Amino acid sequence: MCFRRMIAFGIALATAMMTSTARAEIVLDVDLSTPNQITITSTAGLSAATISGSDNIGFYLANIFGAPGSGLGDTLVSGNLTHFNNTSDNTPDLFRFSNNAGLNVFSYTNDANSTFTAGTRAFSGSGTWNILAATYNQLLAGSVSGNVYFPADADADIPTATLIGQYRVIPEPTSLALLGVAACITLVRKRR
Numbered sequence: 001m002c003f004r005r006m007i008a009f010g011i012a013l014a015t016a017m018m019t020s021t022a023r024a025e026i027v028l029d030v031d032l033s034t035p036n037q038i039t040i041t042s043t044a045g046l047s048a049a050t051i052s053g054s055d056n057i058g059f060y061l062a063n064i065f066g067a068p069g070s071g072l073g074d075t076l077v078s079g080n081l082t083h084f085n086n087t088s089d090n091t092p093d094l095f096r097f098s099n100n101a102g103l104n105v106f107s108y109t110n111d112a113n114s115t116f117t118a119g120t121r122a123f124s125g126s127g128t129w130n131i132l133a134a135t136y137n138q139l140l141a142g143s144v145s146g147n148v149y150f151p152a153d154a155d156a157d158i159p160t161a162t163l164i165g166q167y168r169v170i171p172e173p174t175s176l177a178l179l180g181v182a183a184c185i186t187l188v189r190k191r192r
Contacts, residue, residue, distance in 0.1 A: 024048050027122035027148055027165030030064065036136045038074075038094075040081055040105065040167075042123035047084075047116040051162045053151035055086075055114045058095075058106025060152035061167050066142035068155075070098035072135055079127025082108040085115045092127040096135075097154040101142075104153040116150060122165050144169045 025045035032038060040061075074094045082088035092108040105127070108114075116122060131139075145168045149161035 024147065024163060025122075025165050026145075026168050028061070028167040030061070030139075030167055030169045032136070032139055032169060033171060036133050037077070037128060037130055038136070038139065039126060039128040041126035042081065042084070042121075045122055045165050046119055047122040047164050048118065049162045049164060050116060050118045051150060051164075052113045052115040055083075055106055055109050055111075057151040057153050057157075058104050058108070058114075059148055059150040059164065060154070060157065060161065061103045061105070062147045062149060062152075062155070062158060063101045063143050064103045064146060064167070064169075065096075065101045065138045067138075068099040068101050069138055070096065071132065072096045073132035074129040074135075075131075077128040077130055079108075079129075080125035081105065081123065081127035082125055083114045083116060084121040084124045085117060086111045088125055094129055094131075095153060100155045102146075102152075102155055106153065114150070116162075116164055122148075139169075142169075 025048070026043050027045035027047070029041045029043055030038065031041065072094055076091065076093065079092045080088040080090050081092045086109040088108055089110045092105055095104040095106060145166060148164045148167050149158055150164050152158060152161035
């Protein structure tokens with residue numbers, strides 16, 4: 001009897017965990033296919049929460065670097081990435097605090113507040129930045145997916161920030177490495 005209760009509890013717990021994870025949709029795609037460049041693009045993913053705050057703090061892609069570090073060295077190439085409910089000022093900016101594993105996007109609208117609404121699209125537009133080679137390599141070694149929080153600009157903000165959704169890195173860095181190996185093999189074969 002006790003064993004059956006433990007199994008039922010385990011199934012209920014697993015179902016609850018899958019349900020809570022399913023609510024956090026992929027709201028941002030992070031493209032690392034161009035060396036020393038990052039492109040963050042909105043998806044049609046819906047916001048998991050309703051919250052309003054300042055774009056001076058912005059939103060945070062938690063653990064995208066995989067490990068704490070510092071430096072970014074970014075230059076905006078182009079971009080209109082913003083919250084879906086706000087107009088873009090076409091100047092989204094990136095930031096990384098020292099000894100943090102995440103990436104902050106801020107300063108993307110002239111509106112007084114940035115507002116997410118649960119059940120509606122979270123973001124619109126995209127942004128592309130040139131970044132330092134060291135930063136790019138850290139991103140390639142980082143996470144292939146993770147949570148997006150608002151308002152947050154550092155790891156320390158996560159406990160009080162609101163989960164908006166998830167990001168995914170496309171193509172995954174391991175796929176990029178395999179493509180690089182395939183390209184090298186092709187070049188070697190052509191030389192023979």
